[in-house]
Amino acid sequence: MRYLPSALLLASFVAYSRARGLPLSRSRSIDVPDTKDASVLILGGGLAGVIAARTFHEQGINFTIVEARSELGGRLQSFKFGAPGKEYTLENGANWVQGTESDAGTINPIWSLVQAHGVNTQENDWDGSMTTYDATGQVDYLNTFNESFDQFESLAIAAGDRVNRRLVDLSSRTGYSLVGAKSRSAHSLACEYYQLDWETADTPEKSSMIATAAAANFTYDPDFGGFGDDNAMCIDQRGFKTIVQKEAETFLSPSQVLLNATVKEITYSLQGANVTLEDGRVLEADYVLTTFSLGVLQADDVKFTPPFPSWKQEAIQSKSMATYTKIFLQFPTKFWFDTEMGLYADSERGRYPVWQSLDHPNFLPGSGILFVTVTGDFSVRIEGLPDSQVQDEVMGVVRSMFPDITVPEPIAFHFPRWHNNPLFRGSYSNWPPSYREAHQLNLNATVDDRLWFAGEATSTKYFGFLHGAYFSGLEVATAMANCIKGEGCVVPTHIADVVDPPL
Ligand SMILES: Cc1cc2nc3c(=O)[nH]c(=O)nc-3n(C[C@H](O)[C@H](O)[C@H](O)COP(=O)(O)OP(=O)(O)OC[C@H]3O[C@@H](n4cnc5c(N)ncnc54)[C@H](O)[C@@H]3O)c2cc1C
Numbered sequence: 001m002r003y004l005p006s007a008l009l010l011a012s013f014v015a016y017s018r019a020r021g022l023p024l025s026r027s028r029s030i031d032v033p034d035t036k037d038a039s040v041l042i043l044g045g046g047l048a049g050v051i052a053a054r055t056f057h058e059q060g061i062n063f064t065i066v067e068a069r070s071e072l073g074g075r076l077q078s079f080k081f082g083a084p085g086k087e088y089t090l091e092n093g094a095n096w097v098q099g100t101e102s103d104a105g106t107i108n109p110i111w112s113l114v115q116a117h118g119v120n121t122q123e124n125d126w127d128g129s130m131t132t133y134d135a136t137g138q139v140d141y142l143n144t145f146n147e148s149f150d151q152f153e154s155l156a157i158a159a160g161d162r163v164n165r166r167l168v169d170l171s172s173r174t175g176y177s178l179v180g181a182k183s184r185s186a187h188s189l190a191c192e193y194y195q196l197d198w199e200t201a202d203t204p205e206k207s208s209m210i211a212t213a214a215a216a217n218f219t220y221d222p223d224f225g226g227f228g229d230d231n232a233m234c235i236d237q238r239g240f241k242t243i244v245q246k247e248a249e250t251f252l253s254p255s256q257v258l259l260n261a262t263v264k265e266i267t268y269s270l271q272g273a274n275v276t277l278e279d280g281r282v283l284e285a286d287y288v289l290t291t292f293s294l295g296v297l298q299a300d301d302v303k304f305t306p307p308f309p310s311w312k313q314e315a316i317q318s319k320s321m322a323t324y325t326k327i328f329l330q331f332p333t334k335f336w337f338d339t340e341m342g343l344y345a346d347s348e349r350g351r352y353p354v355w356q357s358l359d360h361p362n363f364l365p366g367s368g369i370l371f372v373t374v375t376g377d378f379s380v381r382i383e384g385l386p387d388s389q390v391q392d393e394v395m396g397v398v399r400s401m402f403p404d405i406t407v408p409e410p411i412a413f414h415f416p417r418w419h420n421n422p423l424f425r426g427s428y429s430n431w432p433p434s435y436r437e438a439h440q441l442n443l444n445a446t447v448d449d450r451l452w453f454a455g456e457a458t459s460t461k462y463f464g465f466l467h468g469a470y471f472s473g474l475e476v477a478t479a480m481a482n483c484i485k486g487e488g489c490v491v492p493t494h495i496a497d498v499v500d501p502p503l
C-alpha cells in the first residue's frame with residue numbers, strides 16, 4: 001500500500017467509517033462572483049433536467065436546456081406499436097410508478113405528476129397474478145415463487161444487519177448463499193431472477209447486497225420513507241413522457257430549450273464553461289449541470305476538457321450501467337395466460353424469463369400484445385443480433401411454453417437497443433459490490449465548482465428509478481441556486497482517495 005501521511009490516513013479512515021454508516025454530507029463554501037446574471041446550461045432534457053429547470057424557474061435563475069433528441073423526456077420514450085389498424089402507444093423505457101403512496105401519506109413525486117397531468121395508469125400485481133412455465137409447458141411452481149419472495153426478504157434483513165454492524169458489502173449472490181438460498185434448479189433461478197435481476201437489470205453476482213436491499217426498502221417500505229408496494233403501470237395513449245412534457249409546459253418557454261442539439265465537448269474551469277455542440281455552435285455559461293446517463297459519461301461520448309480528475313473517473317467507472325429490455329409481440333388473438341404476469345424457467349438463467357400480458361382487462365384488452373423482458377448481459381447479446389434472429393429465439397420459447405397450441409407468427413415485433421444507444425448506453429445504473437458510498441459521494445461531487453451532476457445515477461437512495469432522477473434534479477438545482485444567489489452556498493465535494501481502513 002502507498003504511504004499516506006498519518007493525518008490524511010486518519011481523515012480517510014473517518015470518511016470511510018462514516019461512509020459505512022450514516023450518509024456523508026460533505027460540503028464547502030465558495031465565493032460566487034457576479035451572481036445575479038449567472039447563466040446555467042442544463043445538459044439533457046429528461047426528468048432530472050426538466051425538474052432542475054423548474055427549480056431554476058422558481059428561483060428566478062436563467063437557464064437553457066440542451067437536448068439531443070427532438071423532444072423532452074429522456075428515458076421516458078413511447079412509440080407506436082402494432083399492425084395497421086391495431087396500433088397502441090407503448091413504452092420502450094420507464095413504464096411503472098414504483099411505489100405510489102404509503103398509507104401514512106408519503107407520496108412518490110412521480111405519482112403526483114401522474115395525478116397532476118391526468119395520466120392513465122393501472123395497478124400491476126407483480127406478486128399475486130402469476131402463471132409459471134418451463135421448457136415443458138405450464139408447470140405450477142408457485143410454492144418456489146413464494147419461497148423466493150421470502151428469500152429476498154431474508155437477504156434484505158441480513159443486509160440491514162451488515163449495515164448496523166458496519167460490515168463490508170458483499171454481492172447479492174454471496175448474501176443469498178449466506179441466508180441459505182442455494183438452489184440452482186431452473187425453477188428457483190427463474191424465481192430468483194424475478195426478485196432481483198428484473199429490478200436491478202443485473203445478476204446477483206453483479207449487484208451489491210446492501211445497496212440492492214436498501215434500494216428496495218427506500219422505495220417500497222414506509223419504515224424507510226418508501227411509498228408503499230403498489231406498482232402503477234402507465235397505459236396512457238399519449239405516452240408516459242406526458243408527465244415530463246406537460247410539467248414542462250407549466251413553466252418552460254420555447255426559448256429556454258434547444259432541441260436536436262447534441263453536446264460534443266464541455267470545456268470548464270473555475271470561471272465557467274463552454275459547451276460545443278455537434279453542429280459547431282458554442283454556448284457559454286457560468287454553470288453547467290449535466291444530467292447525462294452514467295453510460296454516456298462512461299463511454300466518452302461527450303468530451304470533457306480538461307479530463308476529469310482521477311477520483312471522478314473512478315466513481316464514474318465503478319458504478320454499472322445495466323440494461324433492461326422489453327421485447328414486444330403482437331398476435332392476431334390472445335392465446336396465453338389470464339394472469340397479469342408469466343414466468344418462464346429456461347435451463348439457461350435469464351433466457352426470456354418474465355412475461356407480461358397487455359391483452360388483459362386491466363391494461364389493453366383486445367390488443368393481442370404480450371411482452372417479455374431480458375436484462376444485463378443477455379440484453380447486450382441480443383442487441384448484437386438481427387431482429388429476425390431474436391424473434392426466432394423468442395418464438396421458440398413461446399412454443400415451448402404452449403406446447404398444445406398452434407402458435408401463429410407475431411404480426412408485429414419490436415425491441416429497443418438501449419445499450420448501444422449513444423444517448424443512453426444502457427437503461428439505468430446499478431450498484432455493484434465493489435462500489436463504496438464514497439464513490440457515490442464522488443459521483444455526485446462538483447468539479448471546479450462550475451460543473452455539477454444530476455440524474456438517476458447520482459441518487460444514493462433511488463438510483464435506477466424515475467423518482468431518483470426527480471429528486472436529484474430538485475436537490476442539485478436547489479443547491480446550485482443557493483450558490484448563484486449567494487444564499488448559503490454548499491458545494492458537494494469529493495474524497496481524493498477511496499481507501500480501506502488499515503487492518
Ligand atoms: C427500459 C427502461 C425501463 C425503466 N423502467 C422504469 C420504471 O418502470 N420505473 C422507474 O421508476 N424507472 C424506470 N426506468 C428508469 C428511469 O427511466 C430513469 O431513472 C430516468 O428516466 C432517468 O432520467 P434522467 O433525467 O436522469 O436521465 P435521462 O432520461 O437519460 O435524461 C438525460 C438526457 O440527456 C440526453 N443526452 C444524452 N447525451 C446527450 C448529448 N451528447 N447531448 C445532448 N443531450 C444528450 C438524452 O437524450 C436524455 O434526454 C427505466 C429505464 C429504462 C431505460
Ligand SMILES: *[C@@H]1O[C@H](CO)[C@@H](O)[C@H](O)[C@H]1NC(C)=O
Pocket residue numbers: 036037038060061062
Ligand atoms: C436573464 O437573461 C436575460 C436575457 O439575457 C437578462 O436580461 C436578465 O437580466 C437575466 N436575469 C437574471 C436573473 O440573470
Ligand SMILES: *[C@@H]1O[C@H](CO)[C@@H](O)[C@H](O)[C@H]1NC(C)=O
Pocket residue numbers: 070259260
Ligand atoms: C428536430 O428534428 C426533427 C427531425 O429529426 C424535426 O422534425 C424537428 O422539427 C426538429 N425540432 C427542432 C426544434 O429543431
Ligand SMILES: *[C@@H]1O[C@H](CO)[C@@H](O)[C@H](O)[C@H]1NC(C)=O
Pocket residue numbers: 128142143146
Ligand atoms: C403464495 O403466496 C400467496 C400470497 O401470499 C398465497 O395466496 C398463495 O396461496 C401462495 N401459493 C403457494 C403455492 O404457496
Ligand SMILES: *[C@@H]1O[C@H](CO)[C@@H](O)[C@H](O)[C@H]1NC(C)=O
Pocket residue numbers: 156157158159160161163210213214217221
Ligand atoms: C430492509 O427492511 C427490512 C424490514 O423490512 C429490515 O429488516 C432490513 O434491515 C432492511 N435492510 C436494509 C439494508 O435497509
Ligand SMILES: *[C@@H]1O[C@H](CO)[C@@H](O)[C@H](O)[C@H]1NC(C)=O
Pocket residue numbers: 267268269271272273274284
Ligand atoms: C469560453 O470561451 C470564451 C470565448 O472564447 C473564453 O474567453 C473563455 O475563456 C472560455 N471559457 C472556458 C472555461 O473555456
Ligand SMILES: *[C@@H]1O[C@H](CO)[C@@H](O)[C@H](O)[C@H]1NC(C)=O
Pocket residue numbers: 023024025437440441444458459460461471472475476
Ligand atoms: C450523493 O451522495 C451522497 C453520499 O452518499 C449523499 O449524501 C447525497 O445525498 C447524494 N446526492 C443525491 C442527490 O442523492
